[in-house]
Amino acid sequence: MDHHLRSRGPAGGKNGLTMIIWAMAIVAAFGAWVGWANPVYQEPFFALLFPAGLAWLAITAASSRQALKRGFLTALLAYSGCLYWVFVPVHRYGNIPMVLALPCPVLLAMYLAVYPAVFCGMLHWAKSKLSPLALGLFAGLLWGSLELAVGVVFTGFPWLPLAAAMAARPFAIQAAALIGGTGLATLLVTATTWFVLPGRRLPITLPRILAILLVAGWAVIGMARLDDPLPQGRWARVGIVQGNIDQSLKWDPGYQTDTVSRYIDLSEKLVRQNPVDLLVWPETALPFFLQELTREGARVRNLARTQEILLLTGSPAYEFDLANNRYIMYNRTFLLGPQGGTMGEYDKMHLVPFGEYVPLGGILPLTKLVQAVGDFREGTDGQPLAGGNLALGVLICYETIFPALAQERVTKGASVLVNMSNDAWFGQTSAPRQHLQLAALRAVEQGRYMIRSTNTGISAIIDPRGRIVQETELFKTASLSGNISAIYETTVYHDLAWLLQNVIIGLTLLMVIWAILRARQAQTPTVTRNT
Structure with missing residues (x-):
């Protein structure tokens, strides 16, 4: 096997090579656009093209600097398309002029593109120092480590992990119950890198054979696990109400009575047709402040009391x-509780920057998107x-994109x-579907039913295998009900999450050290003696 993979241009020379490079960048970006939820059509396996x-x-770059540049521009193109919806809340609810709001998805994509840029730069650096098998493994581990970094740097924004794209095909995320979404991404990137490594003579190489076997095992395990019975627990009936309240009216004090009336009417109708426990x-x-003694608050508590149900609501x-x-x-x-009193409270722990607070609020001349509340x-x-x-582990809004918060619950x-959640901010975009698929990934990782209740959709009941049992349409006033099970059995991933994450980071660092040592060894001159 060739340990020093060389850049090879087409016969057409420099212009032909440039065209091939741009074509590959567009293919990679197109894979991201189609692989993650989008307004047109989603096929999650296309995400592997990214x-x-x-x-x-x-691998084909002439230098690490060129590889880093290629990675940044390709990821910028990919992420700008996947996150186009950022424009909507910034412009519509942040009152930012269109000309200033339009670049916001690109600015966010520029930050996120730094991570794939680092991936490409380091992969090129390592290609002459590691064997093809080791290089593919390094690529997977590096990708996993960078996904972990995205989740913590600058408060974290792990919105587009590779495994979340796969949630549209539940069998494809079953491995997350064993190794988590990051572990699954590590395996998939290892396989895709092995597959694209060029062979010296034959198209069938050992890395490609291993890549095919790894992908086949991933698919077989996923389909087999979907057929396994779910863990048994005590069943309960849950109802979800989607009020579909116009975001521009939601915080208007004159609209509070109508808001409460809509939720109460929908709830009473749902309970009459399908009695629920929660x-x-x-x-x-x-x-408004439910903690205060107000007329509208009394109406809400009276609903729980008259229907003798548990009511979980945000305020x-x-x-x-x-x-x-x-x-x-x-x-x-x-x-x-069924008597109308407060049985428990949870305050959101991971707030949305510029949505619920302004970082460096005393310095930046910016305001929040949330209206009427400080x-x-x-x-x-x-x-x-x-x-x-039931023991309800609550994740408010985008808290569900953070694996550690679901793990803690x-x-x-x-x-x-x-x-x-209140995904009304996103409008008729692909963001609510992306958010839903992240929730499905959390359900598989933790082996729990996921109840998802949103203002404008997509509300859903998701089973512990990541299958959407029921869901609502976007921007429709709706309700649904279904059975869930209280599960206390934990997944392999839950039990070993801390260890798995540290193994990924630790092995990445060890392979970097190994590559450095091999490079130094190769540079050490050989001294021969004449006898």
């Missing part, structure tokens, strides 16, 4: 800070909310995961 194309561009309303479904909340003589705001979830403060307790036979005893 890391495959990046690997090819890195009713779930979306994030900040109540645009802003506050505490008074005596030391600083000011109010502290929270994005809170309330669990109301900056929120993050919560500190992720304890599940217990009611009946289950570690603390959650038997069911609940994602309460």
